[in-house]
Amino acid sequence: MPITSTDKDITSIPSEIREQGGKPEQGFGFTELMGKRHRQEDTLAWSEFNPEALSGLTPEQIGQRLWTAHRQINAEIINKKELDHAGSTAVTTVIKNNFLITALLADAAAFVAIYNENAEVISATRLNRRTHTPNLERERIIEAGGCVLSGRVFGSLAVARALGDALYAPSVIADSDISIADLSNIPPGYSVQLISSCDGFTDGAKAEEKAEDRKIDETPQEKQGREKQVQEQYLMNALKAFNNGKPKLASEMSLSEHLAEWAIGKGSADNVSVLIQTVKESGKPACFNGIAAIYDGHGGQQVAAFAADNIRATLEGLFKLTEEEYQILEHSAVSQKDCFLRDNASIPVLDLNTIIKKPEPASNPAPALEKIAAPHSPGFFTNTNGSPQKEKGAPRRQLKRTQSVLDLSDILEGENLQEGKRVKF
Template sequence: MEDKHVIIPDFNTLFNVQVDVEQAYFAVFDGHGGVDAAIYAANHLHVNLVHQESFSQDPSEALCRAFKLTDEGFVKKASREHLRCGTTGVVTFLRGGTLYVAWLGDSQVILVRRGQVVELMKPHKPDREDEKQRIEALGGCVIWFGTWRVNGSLSVSRAIGDSEHKPYICGDADHSVFPLDGSEDYLILACDGFWDTVSPEEAVRVVSDHLQENNGDTTMVAHKLVASARDAGSSDNITVIVVFLRDPRSPPTPSAEEDEEGVVEGEGSPPLTPPETR
């Protein structure tokens, strides 16, 4: 098992951050070639995040910088200890009514709003045309070897670590920002061992069926998702985090378009229910 995950629902208390809005951090790291890179990222990335000068004003910039510093730190560790491994990573950071996402590689997060999938990101894979062009411009190649691989080796195009494959496997994270209006249901963060066999729409169906069968009780929903990936044939490591952004037994807050005045009052953060992880 080379996956690691991090759940920090009360980021402010952990780091003694004195702000008026709630902050929370969730991450999945999918290691390859060993577990060391995933462990390092799970232990260091959120610490690097809070120490960035841009953290208070620009969380997206701080997240990308934290990824870069984590990559650089692990590359040094790998050189000292003769490690040959890496990890993908996807991080979601909630600050008040805003969701920040940053990622490297093919671990992914989706947002579900009123039962519908909202795409938050595109994974870094070698067959993505922009990634293929970036790799080839550096002198590398993307070839088919069971799946599309960088230089015939790794099936992801960005990661923390993988020193021997840099600069083709780069440590530059992408990021996205999404305002939340209270109509959002939940997030699903998972590694490729889940997404390779379960589509976002199928994942939503599994969650919906579980909630209906259990009167809105979120307990064990991540276990159900893991089981669905196994049943679909996944033999890879599987890690799933489900973060409910509202109580599924309560109706969602009307969106701005549905509000009679066209405005949703207040800027408070949506309440988080405890995440389910498997």
């Protein structure tokens, strides 16, 4: 069956030109299009959790377990000989009330769109700070025994990280970038949606690029920054073009269909998958707990299908563990601290209110224990009592934040950001 659905879950492993579905009562909808490809290789997973499943975990701890989940699933895939020719990108988001915790592999994307009281979109921001391109990770790939030719690993694979791709290991790895967004300070009348996609959607943004914005001597890092801005403006344009400029008044499924077709209309030649989860409705608190994920296969759909089929059970198992039980796992962020800290030593936390610069009171303040843990508080690399780990083998350093809050105040103009509206840690 292309789509399997229960009261709490949806798994989409499409084989048709178009697959659509959702849970309107939970603010979820999705569209998956084959596009101009001869086969569909994308998959999708959505689940609602009982709040108790996440209640004992900080956003940081959820981020650790999400990072581990991708590695555990990858280890299972690597051990399956029949899957060694295939791989998949991944964008998996765990939603816990006010917090969006996202793990990204390769060139997928997770965005957050904010709407005002009139259902008009006022901002669209990509949560992942980068994508995993071979040129950006050339040094790591070479150290692992690989090479980058014409912007591809061994001249063949266009991404530096993925699930599967056993034939390219260890040059291609499954270590995710973690990002956290905080809705706590969003004005009560505003709405927020998570919009996740495969690269088939963001490929359409290339039509939005201006040739004069590209530098001849542009570094991989500069290119990443430029592409992020282009993709954000591309999504804004697509949202404003729908439903008479009020996309929030439409259903999540119809909006996802518009975005997927927008990408194809802009020239994307790939499979296109878009999911939308409303995480805060106007006048209501953020109260959804669950996951929303897209997996974009290459070399076949098998790895992407395996990920979609197994992500919920993998995460549920990890969420049930005590901190001590989690830390001793082979793929925990503690056991693999060098790999984890290489990419996630400073995790930007996006306070969504800094984007819109509204001084209104918080719509649904997060409990103090849910705030992102500062060093020496419950969270990364600490004992369950909150004190820093001192046991043998524990990381020598805690996660440091060079920038606790990703300040995107330059996105919108016209209002002054009041002091004290950023989340303090």
